[in-house]
Amino acid sequence: MKNNNVIEVENLTKKFGDFTAVNSISFEVKKGEIFGFLGANGAGKTTAMKMLIGISKPTSGKAQVAGFDVFTHPEDIKKNIGYMSQKFALYDDLTVKENITFFGGIYGLSRAKIKEKRNELVEELGLEDIVNELVGSLPLGWKQKISFSIALLHSPTIVFLDEPTGGVDPITRRQFWEMIYKSANSGTTIFVTTHYMDEAEYCDRVSIMVDGKIEALDTPKKLKEQYKADNMNEVFLKLARG
Amino acid sequence: MSISVQHISKSFKKVTAVNDVSFEVKEGELFGLNGPDGAGKTTIFRMLTTLLFADKGTATVAGFDVVDDYKEIRNNVGYMPGKFSLYQDLTVEENLDFFATIFGTTIEENYELIKDIYVQIEPFKKRRAGALSGGMKQKLALSCALIHKPKVLFLDEPTTGVDPVSRKEFWEMLKRLQQKGITILVSTPYMDEAELCDRIALIQHGKILQIDTPQEIIKHYPKKIYDVRADNMYRLIESLKSFEHHYSVYPFGEFVHYTDKRDDFNPQELQQYLAANDHQNIKIEITKTTIEDTFMELAK
Numbered sequence: 001m002k003n004n005n006v007i008e009v010e011n012l013t014k015k016f017g018d019f020t021a022v023n024s025i026s027f028e029v030k031k032g033e034i035f036g037f038l039g040a041n042g043a044g045k046t047t048a049m050k051m052l053i054g055i056s057k058p059t060s061g062k063a064q065v066a067g068f069d070v071f072t073h074p075e076d077i078k079k080n081i082g083y084m085s086q087k088f089a090l091y092d093d094l095t096v097k098e099n100i101t102f103f104g105g106i107y108g109l110s111r112a113k114i115k116e117k118r119n120e121l122v123e124e125l126g127l128e129d130i131v132n133e134l135v136g137s138l139p140l141g142w143k144q145k146i147s148f149s150i151a152l153l154h155s156p157t158i159v160f161l162d163e164p165t166g167g168v169d170p171i172t173r174r175q176f177w178e179m180i181y182k183s184a185n186s187g188t189t190i191f192v193t194t195h196y197m198d199e200a201e202y203c204d205r206v207s208i209m210v211d212g213k214i215e216a217l218d219t220p221k222k223l224k225e226q227y228k229a230d231n232m233n234e235v236f237l238k239l240a241r242g
Numbered sequence: 243m244s245i246s247v248q249h250i251s252k253s254f255k256k257v258t259a260v261n262d263v264s265f266e267v268k269e270g271e272l273f274g275l276n277g278p279d280g281a282g283k284t285t286i287f288r289m290l291t292t293l294l295f296a297d298k299g300t301a302t303v304a305g306f307d308v309v310d311d312y313k314e315i316r317n318n319v320g321y322m323p324g325k326f327s328l329y330q331d332l333t334v335e336e337n338l339d340f341f342a343t344i345f346g347t348t349i350e351e352n353y354e355l356i357k358d359i360y361v362q363i364e365p366f367k368k369r370r371a372g373a374l375s376g377g378m379k380q381k382l383a384l385s386c387a388l389i390h391k392p393k394v395l396f397l398d399e400p401t402t403g404v405d406p407v408s409r410k411e412f413w414e415m416l417k418r419l420q421q422k423g424i425t426i427l428v429s430t431p432y433m434d435e436a437e438l439c440d441r442i443a444l445i446q447h448g449k450i451l452q453i454d455t456p457q458e459i460i461k462h463y464p465k466k467i468y469d470v471r472a473d474n475m476y477r478l479i480e481s482l483k484s485f486e487h488h489y490s491v492y493p494f495g496e497f498v499h500y501t502d503k504r505d506d507f508n509p510q511e512l513q514q515y516l517a518a519n520d521h522q523n524i525k526i527e528i529t530k531t532t533i534e535d536t537f538m539e540l541a542k
Contacts, residue, residue, distance in 0.1 A: 039405075040405040040406070040407055040408075041375055041376050041377060041404070041405045041408070042375055139279075139280055140278075140279045140280060141278075166402065166403065166431070167278060167279040167402065167431045168278055168279060168431075169277070169278030169279075169281075169446060169537075169541065170278075170433065170492075170534050170537055170538050170541075171492075171538050171541060171542075172278070174492050174493050174538075177493050178476075178479060178493060181475050181476035181479065181493070182476055184476065185474070185476035185477070195404075195405040195406060196432070197406055198434065198495060201494075201495025201496055202493065202495055202496070220495070220496050221496060231495075232495075233406055233434070236406050236407075237406060237407060237410060240405075240406070240407045241407060
């Protein structure tokens, strides 16, 4: 892949029968970038992301993620990325400690490494008092922070965040974004899908999908200038309503 | 008063979900309960719609007591829960017909009220509710909550998980319903939606932080907020937090919202401090206060 790109997508397409869910999309994401992947419900975001994380085979086109081809090396992709979603995050009936150990094992870390990472994580997030609590008993904000840290356990090249911060209070939400900035600053690439436009404003660049195609791709600042809008919400409404 | 809540509290085992909450909603008002997950919004809704008893306090809805007159309340309110609660294996039309029948009315009798909303899903009236998209489910749920012409409408997080286009359409629908004289209590975790309500109650950890019009709430914010930007966001936040005079530092999209402890703060000084810390393309500008800034200040 070209200098510094960790995702390269060219004319990527996915069809289900006659229906084209993703229609020849092309884009690149650089190392350490926070890339927002936006679109209305049904625009094709989830389908596109499933191809990028190696769990859905494209109909045509090319895509490389973390240096691996989505057609030929989906398993290598899975080992080199992290994934976090609000819908599926942690196991509620395991403790914080058990969750960390479980996911560390899934990502193939050694016991010694898991222990080391766990101690790091406990210290960094200040989890000393809750490490033996069931995750189900924790506030949503805590779950999100822990879930994000767990997605980073195996030091992945890219972390995919699938609608990560809905519903949490504004302060916790900002703490979460500070964690994202921190890991991007240390070189991890962040790929975020969301349909909350205020979240889009935090990204370095955003793409907006409409009916299976990428209709716009730029920094939030330039998109706002281009569409003469005060915020990303207006940009999105102009694009999606046509 | 269309809704009157006096000192209600509710606990579940050790957790106090709602802690001495009082507020009033006028007839025909669009009133927002604004707070994050776990603030107690749903518990309040369930007490007002007679699905849950309060431990303490009293409340009336449309003039009826939520405990003594629960049957009257059920006939006079529409409730759209946060979780999609219609029959997934009935069609769109069957669901609507079902709710109309339960309330002893017909679709035809109150069609005028739901027409605006229902026409948008009518082409799919033979489709099962479970097979609808998120936006369409929401429109059907709203139609079902309105079909008996309620005096008061309770909407619990109607826009959570809905894309911006559908969200905007939904708020436009609410405004039109309000013009038809229906009182609306709506909850949302999204601060930008608060500004669309006549009055809002900001709520966290079961307690109301403030009740007022969105404009007044913003006006009462005690400080001047500055938008600060520079090339490296992470380093910028770190630097601002180490600036000795900082009062609050919050990332806000492409900017950081900064407030200073001092009243006579000069942005020039901050500019110099950031430049001395190797920041590039620094920009500092005074900015408008949002509901979210106020919420964070009150919740601190």
